[in-house]
């Protein structure tokens with residue numbers, strides 16, 4: 635049975651995109667139609683779903699940010715028409731903890747009327763550690779991770795072909811220890827933002843080239859005449875990473891120490907896992 639597959643993702647540093655593209659390739663190799671939608675480019679992506687009249691299978695990918703999916707993804711799910719259809723959420727995470735991102739995405743999709751058929755959490759290089767010589771999950775996702783995505787695609791298609799399309803039970807995604815679950819529930823991107831000085835360019839170094847505004851995946855930066863960053867900033871730090879003048883201060887060493895400390899405390903199995 636062929637059905638339309640829509641792969642919607644958000645990927646500031648590119649690893650979620652890599653997984654999304656691999657899923658698209660695996661689906662097409664099996665004769666399926668697969669359309670990829672990047673939420674950073676298509677800000678109003680949900681609108682393109684409004685005209686949809688046939689049920690489809692939605693593959694939805696987000697990086698884990700502070701133990702949850704990126705808020706933009708949650709807004710996207712909330713604005714989808716209640717058409718029904720199938721869904722497969724997937725997250726990439728940097729070997730600290732995947733937190734509640736995957737169960738929350740699955741729950742949101744179910745609330746919107748989707749039947750969640752499968753899910754995945756994929757190890758991916760930690761995008762806050764680009765200055766480190768050996769970042770957590772360096773080089774991931776790799777061929778082994780993508781082979782698991784191929785298995786996920788096969789098993790989801792087999793479920794759809796089988797007709798019954800049995801939903802993934804919510805208990806399968808209840809994999810965190812109670813301690814970690816409580817910690818994750820108390821954590822949020824908004825909370826972390828409130829504890830830090832806002833991301834800002836040093837005007838002595840900034841050349842007003844506009845590169846930061848160009849690479850910002852949430853369009854949070856405008857030049858006036860120096861970069862002004864609004865509240866939609868998600869701390870992805872693409873501005874910092876791509877600034878040719880090094881105008882965005884970033885203490886990579888301190889960030890690394892903090893993140894390694896959190897990773898050491900997390901008892902979550904640091905591996906890619908699929909759930910069907």
Ligand SMILES: Cc1cc2nc3c(=O)[nH]c(=O)nc-3n(C[C@H](O)[C@H](O)[C@H](O)COP(=O)(O)O)c2cc1C
Nearest residue numbers: 645647648649650697700701728730731758760761
């Ligand atoms: C602001 C921020 C918060 C993050 N929070 C987490 C986290 O809670 N747990 C984790 O394992 N990785 C975390 N990461 C790492 C990302 O989840 C991981 O690198 C992901 O693959 C990035 O996806 P992308 O390459 O598509 O942007 C965080 C990264 C950033 C920038």
